[in-house]
Amino acid sequence: MQAPTPALPVFVSAGEALTDLIRTDAQHWVSKVGGSTWNVARVVAKLGLASAFAGAISRDCFGQDLWQASQAAQLDLRFLQQLNYSPLLAIVPASHPPQYFFVGDNAADLHFTPSKLPAGWQSAVQWVHFGGISLARQPLAGQLLQLARELKRDYPHVKISYDPNFRILMDEHYDATLREMSALADVIKVSDEDLAGLFRTPDIDAAFATLRSYNRSASYLYTRGEHGASLYINDEMIDAVAISVPVADTVGAGDATIGGFAYSQLKHPERSNREHLNFAIASGAAACLEHGATPPTLEKISALYMSSSA
Structure with a gap:
């Protein structure tokens, strides 16, 4: 059989x-x-x-x-x-x-070819994430942008997230991509370090204001390392302090943060925006407990999440 x-x-x-x-x-x-x-x-x-x-x-x-x-x-x-x-x-x-x-x-x-992905995947998927240096490398960037456009146009049930995750490849030639991906995204995750690099300025507040102007309807998950994180949704801003943990390595913490945020929204839609933010912060903190970009377990994240929510 x-x-x-x-x-x-x-x-x-x-x-x-x-x-x-x-x-x-x-x-x-x-x-x-x-x-x-x-x-x-x-x-x-x-x-x-x-x-x-x-x-x-x-x-x-x-x-x-x-x-x-x-x-x-x-x-x-x-x-x-x-x-x-x-x-x-x-x-x-x-x-x-x-x-x-x-x-x-x-x-x-x-040489990634989106047309070779499994048939019907767009109807089944609930969340698609974009970001990293892939959007600064042609012709891959063009393929991914087109994929995001098609998802936005033809599959309104799909939530799109975007984490630019600034790297040295992202100079002024990346500006148009930053603007378009921000306009397409429902959730944008960005750090203070990303903002300084993407906008080539020490004025982080001005850089963040410019980023938000690209898409007023998006939710913004704004992380600031040991200084905590904020979630901006429409006119609402929610602040949360960082969770103190013994840091083995910060590699992958940002990836765990947006991954945890997506998981919380998909698995627990009943949670409040503050609870989603707290889970995202707990996910990033849990990733710091291990060396390398090691995905944290649900048990470790949940323990930190419960302690931060107490």
């Missing part, structure tokens, strides 16, 4: 999966799987929702590591395209202070 076809996911994160090559000393490097949008998909899957990463990876050793990690995270592999192109690499020659650059001319991620 043939096994039934698995149900299509309720959450999809579209963008880049990559490999971080980190220099540990003068002669040694270590590779780690990563990618902002890929991490968000893993976070939601870890919390128990059917989740997929929609993107393309290589077939070499780096791509195989990403494939195996995606499988281990229980992502829907029907959305992951493995192609005969080179890998996308983030080279990190120094960590203090952080230094990095990207290697990926004509890499596999650029």
